[in-house]
Amino acid sequence: MSTKHHRSRQQGPLVPLHQPLLSASPPNHDGRWMRRPTTSPGPEARGVRQMAAGRPSRQLLSLSSQQIQNLRQKDKWVPLPEDDDEDAAAASAALAAAPDSLPASLEALHGESLSSLATGDDFTALTIAPGMFQDLDASRARQQRGRITLYCPGDSFDRKKLDEVLRASFPASAIKSYPDVFYVEYFAASDDAPGGDLFFFDYGVVACWGLDSAQEAAVMRTIAHQAANQPVDSEELEVDQFEFNYSSLEKPHIQNDTVTLHKKAAKDHQVKLAISYALAQSTKLSLHERRVSAMVVETKHLPESLAASGKVALSPETIAKLIGKVFIQKAAVNLLSSVLDTPEFFWRAPDSFQALYERICEYLELEQRVEVLNARFAVLQEMLDMLRDHQNNHHSARLEWIVIYLIMVEVVVGLLEVLGLFGLVGNE
Template sequence: MSSFTMHGRKREQYGQYGGPLLAPLQSGRQQTAPPPQFPGQSLGRRIGPTSPLRDRRFPSGTRQRVSGSVAIGHPIGPPGRQRDKFVALPEEEDEVVTLLPAPLVDATLPTPSPEDSLAIAASLPPPFIFKDLPRDDVPRPLLRDESCWRGRITFYCVAESFDRKKLEELLKLTYPPNTIRSFPDVFYVEYIKGADIQPGGDVFFFDYGVVACWGMTKAQEMTIVRGIATQCMEQPLEEQWTEVDEFQYCYSHEKQQHVQNDTVTLHRRYAQDYKMKLAISYALAQSTKLSVYEKRVTDIVLETKNLPEALAEHGEVEISGHDIAKLIGKVFLQKSAVNLLGSVLGTPEFFWHAPDSFQALYTRVTEYLELESRVELLNSRFAVLQEMLDMLRDHQNNYHNVRLEWIVIWLIVVEVVVGLFELLGLFGLVGHPDKS
């Protein structure tokens, strides 16, 4: 049985044009014992690209809802999810058990007597009850460098989207044509070719502005981001909105593939299967993109949190109707990006033609990342913000209507006073007397 090291998720801030990376935030989570493994669960029919995750009814296992108040400096979403839960990944194919033929017995040999059988049994070594653990007296097979079976999975969200045509031209000019593969919404590049069954380095460029790097050093990742991604960005993100998520992968001989503590454990026979990496990267890239929207909503919440307090304390807010309209538009843009554009909620088109095992793998990883509950929480925050801004807009409209009413009242008062003086003048009570 192979073992792996618990890894905590690292979150960094990346500059818009290749600036220095800030120190990662430490989650401070202690290592805990993994919960019991759950058997594989059958999945339903394949879902179209426009179907939201919240409409699916897959078992959620040990998923917990993300909750809590907004705190300054702590983004909503990934830091609040349960990292140490165990999510079993589906196997591509069942193990085939081959029955070995019974050994042939030479009939010419004499049958040992009961006394001889007892003597032979006494001379054998005692059975080892922990036979699945390594023993000192049993030689272990010589493996290659164990470090090559572990590595980084890093995701960079640096733009709203990539110019797909420009990206394709740049990739063809930079890398050999046989190392580039195109999919409906992603480009794959074999950056480092693996040897035998050892994993290499792989890069995925998603159309919605996310770059995924498998098995590469930080220097190599910076070369990809600065040299390729920044040349093809459309609507590049500002430094405060860029997102960098880091996971770990581990290839082992364990039969049960799983994801736990932000570490994806796969069987070694999939070390060079880029399609399996792509299925996993789809879910992780959607999580990274969702983190950007979560940070934006956090910023809007922090920007407007004083308005209800001022309204409750003073009965009025020092914000114009124009600024309220801008906030309403900002909230609607983020809500439409999450729910309408499909980069976060939709099932990628790649799984329409891929084997069902890849969609099952994608679904399990989305369950681990709690995408469904995070989207529900994000939509609930959108609803609260929209309700608050509508209330402020109604308050501003009422205040404006009250001002107009008072203006009309004072105009009527002035008109009444003027009319009264005119009436008194007709009776000679007001005005200059006639000279005789």
């Protein structure tokens, strides 16, 4: 494009392009996007691209659950929806007007004291003692950053029992019920411990915002495990960790598993709920990925045995059980679970909340991971169907040989009868 045409083109707002075309880094200070040098993709990255094109690779299907999660590009910069400019302008106008109106009101209320301070009669009264605001600064710093931890202690929660346990552990004013989630405002027992937010999703996931490890362990022990249906083993317990950061200088975004939000979102639990929906779905999907990986390990020796000896040391009943397990997991992901559904909360919530939820889903690559999971289901199903057909063919071949033997016996008996009629057999 020539320089003349470039200058005559009308300049519009900054529009983020699709991720494959731009760098994973955020815009720099002057708003320009920076492009990162490209490198040759490895076999795992090529497997993801083949998966997106409908051609699952063998390397990708053989990966474990943790390896599939590690394929997610964590350093990519995904912008999050921002608040309306009108709210920001109103806040700026209020701050700008505050210094002008404040002295007048103070003069009216405390005219003598204000006059004495202005003349410098008792200026030492304004001296700030060392360390006066250290506790306040530490509290603010603790509130600006924190951890987001998600647990999946069971397949689901007994909603009625969970409600009883929550009301026995927290005041009623701190609990709010949504169609498929309970929200709890967590108050710290002491000033040194942080407070936070808890979200209990019906499909067995707990999201903890701003709690430390001891508080999370107490919540899991006293609440989550008591209300969980079909609790998972400690080895199967799925745990995901993220971080949050409140800032008025950075644009809202998510990068390196850190969610950066505006300070105004700190007191809005619905913003955290919109984010937690996507994070909880990712954690639930990780549990299914782990279970499918275990099934892959359990059945990977079957094709090798068939290729080496031409036989499979499994009964038709065992193969039928494996096929049933694959179907149960596939149905849990695609039919019965809320992993793929847009939560009902967003039907009545503002569009900005759903946009926030969709951006987090984009960062977590939920659609791509579900495609990989379904591809692994397809491979497992195809392999087990092949083994079942092999068993059926082997059984059919045995029946055919039995029929052949019976026919041969019948022919011999008939031949002996014919020979007996002619007196060639049985005359002695």
